[in-house]
């Protein structure tokens with residue numbers, strides 16, 4: 057049925073062109089032209105002006121430290137959970153999952169309430185009550201930024217490392233042991249080299265994610281004058297906007313991201329050690345003895361810092377009349393009343409976010425299904441190219457997607473700037489790789505013969521797709537849907553450049569309210585946001601009939 | 611001395627008893643095979659010997675020194691044994707040389723010395739010249755040889771092998787089998803070899819321990835196990851066998867009479883403890899039966915023979931596989947010379963030497 061295939065191919069090409077290729081082309085052109093003439097002026101400025109070079113450097117420093125610390129936290133936890141008899145494995149695993157799902161800008165706001173130089177409650181306590189001003193910690197600094205960011209990125213390393221650690225065949229290690237190597241020697245000579253690619257790969261993903269987070273970098277970086285690529289690019293849109301320079305900065309940003317992802321691919325591909333087929337035995341668990349409790353304490357500490365502290369802080373702030381050392385003496389629900397009933401932005405933002413996230417998730421899965429199906433079930437020329445094109449956005453930080461879309465649509469006769477549509481395009485473009493990957497692996501598990509059987513019994517292409525392919529792929533596709541929905545409903549990095557008062561999203565609402573300086577209502581809105589996100593995930597999971605996905609998106 | 615004494619060892623996993631009160635006395639320089647169906651506890655026993663597991667009861671000794679007791683085990687790294695795994699477990703991040711030299715490094719052998727020893731052992735497993743290759747650049751058979759060389763280079767007194775050839779294709783398996791046997795003879799290492807392939811066990815072993823459900827059914831030389839299986843389970847597991855139901859007509863040791871297949875009773879050796887009119891099973895291998903066509907002239911010649919009709923004939927090239935239906939309906943499989951022409955429906959007699967048949971209580 058080549059006509060259907062050709063039609064589908066055309067649809068995919070148009071979709072990917074609109075979402076990815078054309079905006080990127082305009083971004084490229086924008087970075088290399090001024091008033092319609094080619095120039096390298098923007099790049100020269102981006103690479104020489106102190107302001108921008110410093111942002112570049114800060115981003116690299118932030119990414120590097122975050123990646124390193126993600127390894128320091130993620131690897132021991134992964135080892136403990138997958139290789140030892142540490143108590144509370146589920147608890148540690150859940151800590152990692154919740155840390156990943158928590159929007160980093162909420163963590164940032166919580167930590168501001170704890171550690172801002174003047175009003176931070178911990179700092180106040182140390183200074184005014186404990187009389188130890190030397191111990192205070194200023195969160196508005198690179199250290200503060202790294203701390204907040206790493207709480208969001210260590211799960212990448214954790215997840216990849218624990219997968220690797222469980223998949224190393226026990227006989228690899230036992231071979232070393234029987235040859236006389238001690239536990240330590242075995243760990244260093246055999247286990248470490250075997251899992252190193254996965255850890256390195258996790259670290260690079262942590263790096264890429266860390267430098268792309270606009271929210272935490274604005275909330276913590278700006279007051280501390282720690283400017284980074286996303287915040288600098290954002291500032292370039294202050295009136296009068298400097299599109300050319302913003303485009304050039306964006307491309308530099310993409311360069312860094314793509315370089316890191318390229319390294320990651322290469323490490324994983326070149327040094328991935330495929331275990332031979334056959335019976336493989338699970339490693340025996342290390343008996344930690346009394347040290348179990350110390351290892352568990354480490355996991356508990358991560359839980360306290362990454363999960364408990366942010367949520368408890370936000371809850372406490374949201375309930376207090378005014379945040380301070382004696383906050384519990386004046387508890388109130390007035391901030392909730394304000395954000396829920398008086399602040400009309402909330403409801404609009406909530407509906408917008410839910411609508412945008414559902415629509416984007418559905419669209420990405422749809423595009424992903426088409427691309428995946430074309431790739432796996434047909435031999436059309438160019439289908440591989442489609443597959444590659446759909447993976448491009450992996451290398452695009454959110455704010456870059458926004459800059460590219462602005463460049464493109466401002467030159468189009470269709471006025472969609474400032475509407476929900478452009479945000480939808482941004483989300484769909486950003487997350488289309490997740491849809492393609494999920495669909496691809498979902499279809500891969502369905503044998504083509506099942507579809508062929510339906511065709512032979514007389515079902516048309518569409519009928520077959522609807523009644524055989526889709527139902528069989530449903531669990532996989534739904535996992536993909538959720539994989540997009542979760543980050544989309546809390547998206548900030550692209551939305552921040554694209555929203556208008558009509559198309560405002562939840563994350564932008566939180567950020568804007570924070571900008572006005574009122575900490576308590578922001579905390580209330582943050583809690584409301586988290587509840588909405590959690591509720592939406594639970595609802596979607598129930599409707600989808602699957603289990604909540606705990607996969608970390610790569 | 612590297613004999614291994616396994617003394618009433620039991621190992622349980624939850625409710626599963628993988629090894630049950632098992633006793634085995636393996637001599638120094640012996641090639642012993644643990645043979646049995648999947649899940650019978652072979653790997654568990656091997657890992658108990660290696661020290662990766664603690665027995666729940668019993669003791670494992672090497673040269674009178676207790677290595678494993680329920681109270682504690684000498685860890686694998688201090689046992690000086692070698693082990694080869696089914697999936698080779700060759701380290702993918704090390705070259706052939708680095709893989710093989712690892713055990714010597716651990717033992718702090720000098721660089722020059724190590725180089726010489728690695729070269730020698732690689733030579734002996736036909737891998738000379740491949741030192742710089744990574745495992746991903748080797749075939750399955752070559753990887754298995756690397757695993758062997760890695761274990762041999764430290765000159766262990768005992769080498770444990772867990773189905774080392776099962777991932778190789780048939781031809782290579784044949785060749786490696788021969789090489790292993792040769793290697794064991796040359797080095798004098800005690801081999802404990804796990805397999806579920808009876809032909810492999812027959813070809814390699816000095817003695818075979820046939821295991822079933824965590825117990826040793828029989829521990830004897832290959833010929834003995836094949837010809838005189840200790841019970842039905844062993845007979846059944848060791849290659850093709852006909853199990854015929856019969857009844858003892860006269861119990862008199864070597865000269866007992868057993869009614870079989872609806873014909874006249876045959877003279878058979880019956881184990882002690884079997885009484886008259888007891889039901890028994892008689893195990894006879896297809897190749898032990900001699901088939902003769904009953905012609906009109908020889909119609910009366912059915913003494914000491916099973917009588918039946920040819921039901922099915924399959925020509926296999928070197929032999930002919932033939933099914934005979936005895937007069938009581940039992941089907942018997944016979945292997946006959948390929949030159950003998952047979953037709954379905956012919957009446958035939960089947961005869962066998964008395965000592966090729968084993969009688970078990972049924």
Ligand SMILES: Nc1ncnc2c1ncn2[C@@H]1O[C@H](COP(=O)(O)OP(=O)(O)OP(=O)(O)O)[C@@H](O)[C@H]1O
Pocket residue numbers: 623626627628646647648649650651652653654655806
């Ligand atoms: N680590 C374990 N935990 C629980 N049960 C186990 C474990 N290892 C083995 N068993 C059980 O013990 C029994 C014996 O297993 P073992 O691996 O020794 O069998 P095997 O003879 O090597 O089989 P195969 O030929 O399939 O390798 C099986 O029932 C198995 O399920």
Ligand SMILES: [Mg+2]
Pocket residue numbers: 652653654772
């Ligand atoms: Mg086994």
